Amino acid sequence: MFRMIILTAAGSLALIGAPGLAQSSGDVRCLLLSNAFAQSANTDEAKKAGQTGALFFLGRIDGRWNDAQLRAAIAAHQKTIKPATAGPEMQACMQQLQASYKKLQTAAPPPVPKAK
Numbered sequence: 001m002f003r004m005i006i007l008t009a010a011g012s013l014a015l016i017g018a019p020g021l022a023q024s025s026g027d028v029r030c031l032l033l034s035n036a037f038a039q040s041a042n043t044d045e046a047k048k049a050g051q052t053g054a055l056f057f058l059g060r061i062d063g064r065w066n067d068a069q070l071r072a073a074i075a076a077h078q079k080t081i082k083p084a085t086a087g088p089e090m091q092a093c094m095q096q097l098q099a100s101y102k103k104l105q106t107a108a109p110p111p112v113p114k115a116k
Contacts, residue, residue, distance in 0.1 A: 030093035
């Protein structure tokens with residue numbers, strides 16, 4: 001019985017890790033899209049959004065994979081990003097960034113300045 005509990009727990013932990021890697025893969029894709037927009041956008045506003053996105057998604061993937069795994073993920077996504085769909089994909093990435101920012105604002109609102 002105890003052995004069955006251990007095996008069940010181990011299986012559950014393995015399943016928890018799989019979505020994390022899938023999410024990280026999406027974050028790598030958003031990192032690549034953001035970086036491309038930061039470098040090639042036509043307006044300063046779009047370039048700034050790309051830079052912000054690149055920093056956000058880099059922070060999300062930093063430390064999750066070793067260098068070889070990250071390079072492989074980047075290479076895989078570079079092959080599948082198409083200019084025709086890059087804009088809508090980037091919008092989805094920015095919506096994800098904005099949702100995370102809203103969560104942060106809800107969890108930790110900015111401090112109220114002291115009255116003078």
